[in-house]
Amino acid sequence: MSDQSNLNEIAIQKEDFSLADEVFLLEKDNLTDGAVVTFTGRVRNNNNGNSVTTLTLEHYPGMTEKSLAKIIIQAKERWNIGRVKVIHRIGELSIGEQIVFVGVTSKHRQDAFAANEFIMDYLKVKAPFWKKEKITDAGQASENWLAAKNSDTDKAELWS
Amino acid sequence: MIKIVFFAALREQLNCAELSLATDDNTKTVNDIKQLLSDKNEQWQQTFCNTSLLSAVNHDMVDGNHLVKSGDEVAFFPPVTGG
Numbered sequence: 571m572s573d574q575s576n577l578n579e580i581a582i583q584k585e586d587f588s589l590a591d592e593v594f595l596l597e598k599d600n601l602t603d604g605a606v607v608t609f610t611g612r613v614r615n616n617n618n619g620n621s622v623t624t625l626t627l628e629h630y631p632g633m634t635e636k637s638l639a640k641i642i643i644q645a646k647e648r649w650n651i652g653r654v655k656v657i658h659r660i661g662e663l664s665i666g667e668q669i670v671f672v673g674v675t676s677k678h679r680q681d682a683f684a685a686n687e688f689i690m691d692y693l694k695v696k697a698p699f700w701k702k703e704k705i706t707d708a709g710q711a712s713e714n715w716l717a718a719k720n721s722d723t724d725k726a727e728l729w730s
Numbered sequence: 731m732i733k734i735v736f737f738a739a740l741r742e743q744l745n746c747a748e749l750s751l752a753t754d755d756n757t758k759t760v761n762d763i764k765q766l767l768s769d770k771n772e773q774w775q776q777t778f779c780n781t782s783l784l785s786a787v788n789h790d791m792v793d794g795n796h797l798v799k800s801g802d803e804v805a806f807f808p809p810v811t812g813g
Contacts, residue, residue, distance in 0.1 A: 611813055627812070628738050630805060633789035658812060670813050690813060696791070698805075699812025700738035715739040718782075718809030 579654050580638045582629060584661045587671055596653050596673050603652040603675035607682035609690055611670040613663050617716075620705040627660045627669065630698035634658070641692045645674070648688070649681040656689060658699060688729055695726040732798055734763065737807035743777045753800040760785045761794035763804055782809055 581587075589610060596606055613625045642654050652675040659669055672689050676682035701716040732751040741747050751763065758766075764785075768778040786805040787796055798804055 629812070630735075630737055630786075630789075630807065633786055633805065636789045637791075694813040695810065697812050698737065698786070698807060698810050700808065701811045702738070715742075715808065716811040718811050722813075 579642055579656060580635055581655075581657045582631075582634055583657065583659060586659070586668060587657050589668075589671070592655055592657070592671060592673050596655060596675050600653060600675060603677055603682075605676045605679040605682040606673065607675075607679070607686045608671065608673045609686055610668055611690075613665050613667050613669060615665045617703060617705070620707045622665065623704045623706060623711075624662050624664055625669070626662045626702045626704075627658075628700045628702070629658070629660050633698050637697045638693065641689055641696060644692070645685040645689050649676065649685040651676045651681050651685045654685070654689070656693070658693075658697070660699075691722075691726045691729060694722045731800060732758075732763070733803045734767070735803065735805045737805065739808050740777065740780075740783065740806055744774060758798050759794060760787065760792060760796045760798060760804065763798060764794070764806070767806075778806075780808075783807070784809060 589608065593606060593608060613622070615622055638656050642656065645651060645654065655671065655673040657671040663669060670693070672686050674682040674686045674689070676685070702713055703716060704711065704713050732753055733748060734751055735748045736744055736746055751766070764778055768775045783806055785792055785794065787798060787802050789803070
């Protein structure tokens with residue numbers, strides 16, 4: 571088990587990513603891990619009853635990478651996991667587009683399942699990303715910064 | 731010099747992405763800096779009344795009592811909403 575995180579495990583990018591390519595890289599030359607757990611987050615077409623047209627992601631360059639690296643190190647300390655990959659997109663995204671990817675491998679499934687959920691839960695409350703949505707509410711278009719959800723904070727606290 | 735950066739809704743409300751603060755001999759906490767920024771004008775004062783604002787120093791989340799020194803980068807931003 572490694573207590574190190576490295577930059578290859580984290581990507582902050584405008585471009586889309588391929589789930590198949592990411593799974594390939596998690597599995598390539600990795601004959602010790604029997605479990606591969608992946609999570610992908612996508613842009614929904616609705617939020618709080620309004621129609622969403624696009625989502626724009628802003629982040630804090632430098633701090634984003636540092637906070638994700640810390641989360642990955644914590645996951646490696648807690649569970650017996652092999653490879654980790656976290657991808658988060660920034661910029662303007664349309665409905666149905668992929669936003670975030672978390673992939674974790676481990677010998678057996680329990681560690682990869684738990685570590686993947688932990689990384690996502692901590693990313694939600696600790697990594698400096700902000701979402702702004704363009705919505706249409708009764709034909710009226712507007713832009714809103716999303717408010718943080720208490721349910722995300724509560725969920726993350728369950729791990730402490 | 732202390733570099734101060736703002737993000738997301740806060741950056742838009744202040745219409746400011748970053749500024750520099752000259753340092754003097756007095757030791758300052760993150761809360762002291764917040765107070766200095768609030769004193770700028772009524773708009774900034776109202777904006778910094780928001781108690782849910784988070785702060786980071788040199789890319790690590792910190793609380794208001796954290797000491798800031800010359801050369802540090804201090805960030806203020808709303809609760810995060812990524813993922």
